Amino acid sequence: MTRITGHYVTSTMNGLAHxxxxxxxxxxxxxxxxxxxxxxxxxxxxxxxxxxxxxxRVLPDTRLFLYHYVRKEALLSSQIEGTQSSLSDLLLFEMDEAPGVPIDDVREVSNYVDALEHGLGRLRSGFPLSLRLIREMHEHLLRRGRGAAKAPGEFRRSSVWIGGPSPDRAQFVPPPAEHLPDCLRALEAFFHARDDGVPPLARAALAHVQFETIHPFLDGNGRLGRLLIVLLLREAGLLDEPSLYLSLYFKTRREEYYERLNAVRSSGDWEGWLRFFYEGVAATAGQAVDTAQRLLRLFDTDRQRLRETGRLAGNALQLHERMTYHPIRSIHRLVEETGLTKPTVARGLEKMIELGIVDEITGRKRNKAFAYRQYLAILSEGAQPL
Structure with a gap:
């Protein structure tokens, strides 16, 4: 059965109808x-x-898991849009070291982290998921870098199109700007509807497609649409923390992702989209559980190895604890964060290198950076640039 999910209107740009x-x-x-x-x-x-x-809920410190999980999601979601950053690039950028990719790429990923943390902070304070909050998050998403000239925080006032050199030759053209207010008001009402028979998980799935179809901004719609999923799941109580992200699933099945979106618009196949979405949620949640458990085992194993290092153990364990929060660190940062002296930090890192726990990653004689090797490897799985 074909379901009608909208209608077409004729619009013009530069004298050409579409x-x-x-x-x-x-x-x-x-x-x-x-x-x-x-x-x-x-x-x-x-x-x-x-x-x-x-x-x-049983993690000894939820922040330890979420800090880097949020960054991995930011990385993956931005990679879908074409950035070439790695997780190491982002962490080096945040540590004020030079990343190995164009600075705008890594800045876009950092903006995504900023937008997500802003949105979650507003929800925690009792602010509702709303068009205003979406605009605020969009402003954070595009405030620096390539998107800064694309009206951050403002709904578009002109047409956009997807695929093709112009609207009349595009694969898909979202609603004209004059239709946005009605479309967005209806979407906001759907966020909060509770008497329409749509379960919360399905609501997040449907709202994501609708947001992508409306495409309300000049830029950043894909990244913000993926952020919307986790905000809806958290607001519905299906998540306590922002610990589920579907960007890895969407990245590895990108062609099917776009096919499912198009099938909703062309034939109303919401059910096909929901099957794809539910499978992604189950797979992604399972991967997150596995990641958390593997990290806990890794930290326990490495702490035990460090306890056996004799008189260096106490200092090495302090360094290890800091690197569970930030798997890439410089000696200078570790001195600041632990209160240990520079020679003491250097000796502790030497022992951790000897044990194969950390590596020096710059190859420089000065201003070296050290990475918690296996931790970073687990976090980076699936996060290599496309």
Whole structure:
């Protein structure tokens, strides 16, 4: 069955007419068809989310896990848009060291972290998920770097298009600017609707597609649309912390991701999108649980090895603790953060290098940087530039 999910309007740009798509308000009409397979996939996704909540609640310090998980999500989401940063590049950038890629690439990833942390902070303070909050996050997302000239924090006042040199030759043209207010008001109402029969997990899935279809900004729509998923899941109580990110799933299955979005617009195949989305949630939550457990085992093993180093053990354990929060550090930073002397930090790092726990990664004689090798390897899985 083909479902109508919107209508086309004729618009013009530079004297050339084109067809732009204006999506119908959510929820879908006719309603979603929930067959046993779709229901089973949703249940599996919810179970996986429950397991992820359980793991994050028993972590000795949730911040340790989330700090870098947020950065990995920022990296992956930005890579989908074409940046070439690695996790090491981002961490070096945040440490004021020179990354190995164009500075605008790593700055875009840093902006994403900033936007997510701003949005989560506002939600924690009781501010509702709203169009105003989305604009605020967009301002953080584009405030520095290549997007700074693309009206940060402002909904677009002109047409945009996806694929092709111009709207009349594009693969897809979102609604014209004059249709944005109605589309966005309807989307905001859908965020908070509770009497339309749409379960919270499905609501996040549908809202993501609708946001991408509306494409309300001149730039940054893809990254902000992916951020919207985690905000909706957290607001619905399906997550305690921002510990689930789907960008790795979308990155590894990018062609299918775009096909599913297009199938919603062309034939109303919301059910196909939901199957894809639920499978992604279950897989991603499982990966997050596995990552958290592996990191805990790694830290326990390395702490035990350091306890056996004799008189250096106490200082080495202090350095290890700092590097569980920041897996790339300089001697200068470690002196500041631990209160140890520079020679003491240097000796501790030498012992950690000897044990294969850290590596020096710059090859320089001065201003060296050290990486917690296995920790960074676990965090970087799947996060290599496309």
């Amino acid at each position: 067809q732009a798509f204006v999506p119908s308000a959510l929820p879908p009409d006719p309603p979603l068809r929930v067959d046993p397979l779709l229901d089973d996939l949703r249940e599996r996704a919810l179970i996986a989310l429950g397991e992820l909540k359980g793991v994050t």
